[in-house]
Amino acid sequence: MNSSKPSIHLKILCIALCCCLLTFKVFAQDFKFNNGRKAQTIPFDFVKGLIIIPLYFNDKGPFDFILDTGVNPMIVTDPTLKESLKVPYPRAIKISGYGNFEGIDAFLGATSVKIGESDAENIPTVFLKDDILPISGFLGKKIYGLIGYNFFNSFIVKVDYTNKTLKFSSHAKKIKLKGEKISFELIENKPYVNVNIDQEGIGNQVVKALVDCGASHSISLEALNGKAFPQPKFTMEANLGNGLTGRVKGRMGRINSLKIGNFKFNEVLSNYPEYNIDSIGNKGRNANLGAEILSRFNTIYDYQNRCMYIKKNERFGRPFEHDMSGIELYSESGPPSRTIVNKIEPESPADLAGLKENDEITAINFKKIDDYSLDDIGAMFKAKNGYSVIVEVWRNKAFHIKLLKLKKRI
Incomplete structure (x- = not known):
């Protein structure tokens, strides 16, 4: 995974709402086509394994949002958006994050949202009061928030990672569902599947995993039998993500294999977040299945029938x-x-090369930094064990050249 990716491994937003779910049911609305359409295909941006689509609010936009199966309700992370949209009568609430007990200040409101030619009125929306999740900086692209359940529940949604397109069809339209069918359970409007893993020390296990295309890791193994998930012998300390309370600490290792349906992966990177019963143990799940696995399939989500269809794509065999x-x-x-x-x-x-925090990178391999995206840099920094990279940085009003020799650490 790439250089900036650890900040979003566990989940860009580790969030659980503490407000009453009945509130959502009062004004929750689905998306629908109002112009006779039954289906539409739109392109999406693909950054660090995440799906980014444009949204319009009250005819204003576009605003780039992450499409995320692990999110309900919609979340606006940029606090300036609430003011510019002039959302009427937002309700002050507290939300809890990973290990947070005091809660984070936010507002609950309702917005009219448009995606492509589909729209919905009175979508329940949580607005964070403060910009505590600098998603844009870690993705190198301005991001305003995350949307999930309301969109996925409204359509049959095909995510084509090969062509970077999103096709969404009304349930009345007859479409051919291609791929292996994987049934899932919706819990708090989020999909959960059973995944088979084989790990040193515990052998084969069936784990219950949240399907989370808004998390860039492969799999995060969180809990087993009410305790922290056992780890293999060799792991390394790692920053697994940035949540509402800051960095999510834990370790990273590998599992021997992971199997979903009839598809099997070997030597899969796995995260082991620090165990906290209030953040993990009471959720009734074992794991979080992220985009590093999901993006290896072109996937059709059918929330109404509690299933997804997966078909491997050209990313399937990558190490x-x-x-x-x-x-x-x-x-x-x-x-x-x-x-x-x-x-x-x-x-x-x-x-070891002498790079320091707060260094400004100005060039890589004698090429200006503006010629690279963060994805480009990330791909270069995981290219090959022993590969050398020349990094130019600006520090203390002077340029410094550093020779970075990549090393496979896990």
Whole structure:
């Protein structure tokens, strides 16, 4: 995985709403076509394994949102959007994050939303009061929030990672459902599937996993039999994500295999977040299945019939690799834009090369940093064990050249 990806491994937003679900049922609405359409296909941006689509609110936009099966209700992470939309009578609420007990201030309101030629009125929407999740900086693209259940429940949705397109069809339209059928259970309007894993020390296990296309990891193994999920012998300390309470700490390892339906993957990277019964143990799940697995299939989601259809694509056979540099990058919007070293992992190649937090990267391999996206840099930093990368940084009003030798650490 790439250099900036650790910040979104566990989940870009580790969130559980503490407000009354009955409120949502009062004004929750589905999306629908109002112009005689029965289906539409739109392109999406694919950044760090995540699906980004444009939304319009009250005829304003577009605003880029992450399409996320692990989210209900819709969440606006950019606090300026609430003011610009002039949402009427938002209700102050508290939401809890990963390990957070005091709660985070937010507002609950309702908005009219348009995606493509479909729209919905009075969509329940949570607006974070403060910008506590700098998603845009870690993706290198302005992101305003996340949308999930209301859209997926309204249509049969095909995510085509091959062509980077999203096709959504009304349930009245007859369509051919291609791929292997995987049944899921909807819990709090989020899909859960059974996944088979084989791991050193515990052998074969069937785990209940949240299907979470808004998380960029492969799988996060959280709990087993009411306790922290056992770990293999070799793991390494890692930053597994940024949640409402800051960094999610834990370790990273590998499992021997993961099987979903009849599809099997070997030597899969796995996350082991620090166990907290209030954040994990009471959710009745074992794991979180993320985009590093899901993006290897072109997938059709049929929430109404509680199933998904998966068909492997050209990404299926790629090896599971972790970042080999030890750098987490953050993009500051400009002008001018800046690419900043947000974190250096101790004893990593970046640490040994003398790179430091808050260094501004100005060039890589003698090519200006503006010529790269964060995805490009991430791919380079996990390219090959032993590969050398020349990094130019700006520090203390001077340029410094560092030779970074990549190393496979797990």
